[in-house]
Amino acid sequence: MNILHISAECYPVAKVGGLADVVGALPNYQKKTGINSKVIMPFYNTPFSEKKSFDEIYKSNLKLGDSYFNFRVLKLKNSTLGFDLICIDIPELLYKKQIYTEADTERFLAFQIALLDWVLSSEKKPDLLHVHDHHTGLIPFMTSQCFKYNELKNIPSVLTIHNAQYQGWFSHEKISLLPSFELKNIGLLDWNGNINPLAAAIKCAWRVTTVSPSYMEELQKEANGLEALLTHENKKCKGILNGIDWNVWNPETDGKLIKNYKKATVISGKKENKKWLCTKFNLDVKKPLFCFVGRLVGEKGADLFPEIFEKSLQENNISILLLGTGQSETEQALKKLNHNKNYNSFIGYDETLAHIFYAGADFLIMPSRVEPCGLNQLYALRYGTVPVVNSIGGLKDTVVDICNEGYGICHEGVSVEKVTTAIARANEFYSEKKEFQKNSKKIMTFDYSWDNSAKEYVNLYQSLKQ
Ligand code: ADP
Numbered sequence: 003m004n005i006l007h008i009s010a011e012c013y014p015v016a017k018v019g020g021l022a023d024v025v026g027a028l029p030n031y032q033k034k035t036g037i038n039s040k041v042i043m044p045f046y047n048t049p050f051s052e053k054k055s056f057d058e059i060y061k062s063n064l065k066l067g068d069s070y071f072n073f074r075v076l077k078l079k080n081s082t083l084g085f086d087l088i089c090i091d092i093p094e095l096l097y098k099k100q101i102y103t104e105a106d107t108e109r110f111l112a113f114q115i116a117l118l119d120w121v122l123s124s125e126k127k128p129d130l131l132h133v134h135d136h137h138t139g140l141i142p143f144m145t146s147q148c149f150k151y152n153e154l155k156n157i158p159s160v161l162t163i164h165n166a167q168y169q170g171w172f173s174h175e176k177i178s179l180l181p182s183f184e185l186k187n188i189g190l191l192d193w194n195g196n197i198n199p200l201a202a203a204i205k206c207a208w209r210v211t212t213v214s215p216s217y218m219e220e221l222q223k224e225a226n227g228l229e230a231l232l233t234h235e236n237k238k239c240k241g242i243l244n245g246i247d248w249n250v251w252n253p254e255t256d257g258k259l260i261k262n263y264k265k266a267t268v269i270s271g272k273k274e275n276k277k278w279l280c281t282k283f284n285l286d287v288k289k290p291l292f293c294f295v296g297r298l299v300g301e302k303g304a305d306l307f308p309e310i311f312e313k314s315l316q317e318n319n320i321s322i323l324l325l326g327t328g329q330s331e332t333e334q335a336l337k338k339l340n341h342n343k344n345y346n347s348f349i350g351y352d353e354t355l356a357h358i359f360y361a362g363a364d365f366l367i368m369p370s371r372v373e374p375c376g377l378n379q380l381y382a383l384r385y386g387t388v389p390v391v392n393s394i395g396g397l398k399d400t401v402v403d404i405c406n407e408g409y410g411i412c413h414e415g416v417s418v419e420k421v422t423t424a425i426a427r428a429n430e431f432y433s434e435k436k437e438f439q440k441n442s443k444k445i446m447t448f449d450y451s452w453d454n455s456a457k458e459y460v461n462l463y464q465s466l467k468q
């Protein structure tokens with residue numbers, strides 16, 4: 003079977019968050035089951051694409067509304083990613099350093115139209131189109147409804163919702179940007195008076211998945227306005243837990259770490275990474291180190307961090323270290339906390355540092371209000387670091403509290419009080435040194451690799467085979 007994964011991000015080509023990690027890993031695990039997956043994404047001006055060479059395999063120009071744009075389809079030469087990478091280069095629209103911009107409606111529409119044009123022109127068509135999130139959500143609509151793509155009508159499409167908060171809606175005034183279709187079917191595009199690419203994909207894709215079973219359930223109650231639609235389409239929806247790339251995220255071989263380690267050497271190995279972090283960020287290595295890595299947005303509970311951190315540092319003898327970027331008010335408030343000698347932060351994006359954080363931290367905090375899956379807690383477990391999480395979405399599916407014979411610290415709901423209480427419980431756990439160290443060894447052995455989940459996707463693809 004030939005699968006085309008269509009996405010705005012893919013690690014290591016272009017990454018903002020977990021979507022990139024998933025799209026960069028899943029194809030390789032699907033390959034192990036005999037499935038041939040390719041990834042197709044926009045061509046951005048990233049360090050990866052600047053260093054690599056590409057072959058031009060197609061070029062054309064197309065109409066977007068009243069104007070035309072030129073595009074090229076590029077294939078990565080000598081791909082070492084494990085799968086074929088195809089990029090759509092639209093110089094006027096996509097050749098940018100940022101993956102997401104203010105003009106995303108036009109950019110991603112042009113990307114989707116261009117890639118379908120290429121698929122249409124290809125001799126060998128994919129057996130299935132797997133679209134990820136709203137940026138690629140108009141594809142199931144276009145293949146099933148637009149006259150131009152009639153030939154692609156019978157190719158099954160699967161939508162994976164990584165995050166339903168973002169839906170990419172735009173005004174009906176922009177309807178002329180889409181290739182023509184039977185106007186009586188316009189309802190398939192609409193949700194609450196706007197064109198909503200995520201809603202359109204939920205309606206038109208043959209199957210819909212989310213990145214954890216609990217998130218699938220939660221979406222029926224809270225989906226940023228799409229609850230009724232998801233409840234209505236429930237029968238074609240399924241939650242499949244994300245995995246992690248076992249090769250990239252392996253403390254034994256991870257080239258980004260200060261010191262590599264495995265289960266037998268986890269205590270000394272983590273110590274070296276912690277020492278490096280504490281020296282770099284001026285923290286006391288003897289205190290338990292609580293870290294956060296991620297986007298500084300409300301979904302991650304980041305607006306509460308300044309208060310949570312201040313209170314936790316007052317009430318506990320701990321250090322807190324943060325790596326993140328996001329909303330500027332939160333960034334500013336966090337920078338102000340730097341006067342506290344037990345706190346420090348790196349406001350920015352740094353892939354290498356993130357790996358050292360997972361390895362050097364004693365605890366990784368994730369007080370997310372929404373977490374469709376979350377990969378950071380899985381990286382933490384793999385690196386012997388105890389996750390402290392709000393029990394929702396994928397966090398609920400992957401972290402069990404030590405009070406329930408588990409291995410992490412969980413709280414129910416997000417407030418300054420609840421998170422500081424969880425941090426205090428974690429601090430107590432740290433003081434039971436033997437138990438704590440035994441736990442670190444145990445969690446490193448959990449298999450959250452993609453092997454199982456990749457098979458679930460393959461079963462789903464097989465069920466759609468014509
Ligand atoms: P989300 O996709 O919602 O941001 P995930 O937990 O699924 O959350 O994935 C986040 C990914 O992005 C992880 O690989 C994490 O290490 C990475 N990441 C997030 N913020 C940063 C940052 N500031 N620097 C480096 N890596 C980051």
Ligand code: GLC
Nearest residue numbers: 020021164373374375376377
């Ligand atoms: C989204 C979600 C995150 C998930 C990631 C990969 O960004 O916010 O929870 O892990 O996608 O599926």
